[in-house]
Amino acid sequence: MEKKNIDWSSLGFGYIKTDKRFVANYKDGAWDNGTLTEDDKVVINECAGVLQYAQTCFEGLKAYTTEDGHIVMFRPDLNAARMKDSCERLEMPVYPEDKWVEAVAKTVEANAAWVPPFGSGATLYVRPYMFGSNPVIGVKPADEYQFRVLTTPVGPYFKGGAKPITIKVSDFDRAAPHGTGHIKAGLNYAMSLHAIMTAHEEGFAENMYLDPATRTKVEETGGANFIFITKDGKFVTPKSNSILPSITRRSLMVVAKEYLGLEVEEREVLFDEVKDFAECGLCGTAAVISPVGKINDHGKEICFPSGMEKMGPTIQKLYDTLTGIQMGKIEAPKGWIYTIA
Numbered sequence: 001m002e003k004k005n006i007d008w009s010s011l012g013f014g015y016i017k018t019d020k021r022f023v024a025n026y027k028d029g030a031w032d033n034g035t036l037t038e039d040d041k042v043v044i045n046e047c048a049g050v051l052q053y054a055q056t057c058f059e060g061l062k063a064y065t066t067e068d069g070h071i072v073m074f075r076p077d078l079n080a081a082r083m084k085d086s087c088e089r090l091e092m093p094v095y096p097e098d099k100w101v102e103a104v105a106k107t108v109e110a111n112a113a114w115v116p117p118f119g120s121g122a123t124l125y126v127r128p129y130m131f132g133s134n135p136v137i138g139v140k141p142a143d144e145y146q147f148r149v150l151t152t153p154v155g156p157y158f159k160g161g162a163k164p165i166t167i168k169v170s171d172f173d174r175a176a177p178h179g180t181g182h183i184k185a186g187l188n189y190a191m192s193l194h195a196i197m198t199a200h201e202e203g204f205a206e207n208m209y210l211d212p213a214t215r216t217k218v219e220e221t222g223g224a225n226f227i228f229i230t231k232d233g234k235f236v237t238p239k240s241n242s243i244l245p246s247i248t249r250r251s252l253m254v255v256a257k258e259y260l261g262l263e264v265e266e267r268e269v270l271f272d273e274v275k276d277f278a279e280c281g282l283c284g285t286a287a288v289i290s291p292v293g294k295i296n297d298h299g300k301e302i303c304f305p306s307g308m309e310k311m312g313p314t315i316q317k318l319y320d321t322l323t324g325i326q327m328g329k330i331e332a333p334k335g336w337i338y339t340i341a
Contacts, residue, residue: 001113008120009121018151018152019110021036021149031093031095031099034147053139055136056132057086057090059127061079063124064326069118075336076105079104083130087130089182090185091141103147107126108151112340114151114152116153121155124153127149158287162311164309165292166204166205166294167296170208170209174207174219175188182245206290219238225237225244225246225249227318230276230277231277231305233262234263237253246283255318255325260314279315280295288322291315
């Protein structure tokens with residue numbers, strides 16, 4: 001497969017139209033077979049459920065070219081399962097998980113020329129999403145839905161290396177205690193936009209959200225889970241019913257324990273503990289791990305011993321090991337790598 005004539009090294013993290021996308025429609029209680037199409041336009045009624053009541057959810061994953069030339073995806077079965085949970089919470093029909101993975105794989109294969117070559121630092125970002133498509137004026141779930149998968153090549157999240165960032169403790173709440181924080185609903189991200197723009201205006205890269213009930217426990221940022229390394233080398237990550245179960249975080253927990261031999265704790269993390277940790281990072285699909293050097297708590301700074309120049313040593317090992325697994329340089333646990341071509 002001849003690759004597109006693109007300067008892969010200059011790609012940013014943005015949208016570029018690729019050749020094909022997958023579209024399936026739900027009507028009269030059943031999904032159609034779905035199809036690949038060149039048409040990138042979505043045409044819906046002005047009163048569509050997604051426009052009136054934000055009935056939509058999405059996923060995000062990547063396709064890579066490995067060192068031996070294969071095109072692969074990383075744990076797409078977990079994305080399918082998470083989207084199932086999102087759909088059920090939002091009263092949307094579930095697109096069957098096996099067909100979900102198949103649709104995503106077909107879309108990547110149809111855009112194989114857009115999958116960046118190994119060593120370029122770039123990847124093909126894959127965005128499956130679903131929305132209510134028929135007119136809804138009363139507050140109720142839609143009757144018809146569309147499931148789509150788009151792809152776009154993206155560059156490395158960090159140009160010139162992952163420099164530690166400074167974040168702030170937010171006065172906003174990301175999610176209600178019994179709300180939708182644990183699913184990948186579009187409305188969660190809409191709610192975070194004002195908070196992240198406020199943080200950027202104040203000179204911070206991200207927000208640290210505390211639990212909305214007591215504001216004493218660490219939750220997550222607008223789009224990533226936290227990981228911490230203690231001064232005695234333990235891997236600690238917050239546990240809460242109102243944070244998104246990050247696939248990257250779950251994978252890093254396995255890497256920490258099975259590959260690096262670290263003790264792993266998934267538990268409630270009190271904000272008062274944070275000052276005593278040695279390293280801090282934000283983990284997610286886009287960057288894998290974003291190192292955090294400082295947290296600003298209403299003018300009071302928490303500075304991690306790992307500093308502001310580079311990733312801390314343990315987080316660097318976690319990053320190198322997980323990306324090595326994704327790129328085929330390190331043997332993966334069974335079932336983690338889905339080979340497309």
